[in-house]
Amino acid sequence: MEKVNTKKFIDNIKTTIESNEFIERLKINLSNFPNQKHESHIRNSLVEFYNKQENTDQRAFAEHPRYKNKETRKRVTIDFSICTNEIIDFSMELKYNFPKDILKSCAKSNLNKDFINRFYNENGQKVDAFLQIVCETNKSYFSSLEKKWNLNSLSQFQLKDDKLNWEDTLINELKNTEKTVENSKYELLGKQIVKTNALTAQYYFYIIYRK
Numbered sequence: 001m002e003k004v005n006t007k008k009f010i011d012n013i014k015t016t017i018e019s020n021e022f023i024e025r026l027k028i029n030l031s032n033f034p035n036q037k038h039e040s041h042i043r044n045s046l047v048e049f050y051n052k053q054e055n056t057d058q059r060a061f062a063e064h065p066r067y068k069n070k071e072t073r074k075r076v077t078i079d080f081s082i083c084t085n086e087i088i089d090f091s092m093e094l095k096y097n098f099p100k101d102i103l104k105s106c107a108k109s110n111l112n113k114d115f116i117n118r119f120y121n122e123n124g125q126k127v128d129a130f131l132q133i134v135c136e137t138n139k140s141y142f143s144s145l146e147k148k149w150n151l152n153s154l155s156q157f158q159l160k161d162d163k164l165n166w167e168d169t170l171i172n173e174l175k176n177t178e179k180t181v182e183n184s185k186y187e188l189l190g191k192q193i194v195k196t197n198a199l200t201a202q203y204y205f206y207i208i209y210r211k
Contacts, residue, residue: 006128006210007209012050019049023192023194043062043080061083063078067121069122078127090128095110098158100166110130114130115127115208129208129210132205133205139158141198142199145198191203
């Protein structure tokens, strides 16, 4: 069976990310889970919102498909997929990082592991897409919140110096990956500003996919 055009699913994810319902979910996550990275929260929201659509033939799953790596014999799980019964129509890995992560070669490592060299089944078929999420917020406000509640320090991964441009670093790595992976394309799906009583955060959603 021929796989469905990947761009169809990318456009669907973009529409979800731009929706008011999704932005409200980001606000809920930021308000209630400031001491956690929100990778699984966002992934689960993408699954939930996709499955709300009136589509009886397809549905989204988190942590599916699973398979055993032939070389390492370890079980492998894919972050997000859209399926028609047993057919995997679309597969995607996600990563959630902060700006300092990106400047410390995290973007290159993510792309190598979770897109360039990532298989979604035991037959060696590569994942269709990789979604890089970056959460940027004010380091001092974030630190104050952590000190008030004695939380673990995620603020250390934010930047003090606004002149340091993590976004250029990420874009350069995405462009390099486009050159490495034939017939691939990256794009910015959206930037969402989310405000709570304690924090204002900007979420960036960059995706690269095999066309």
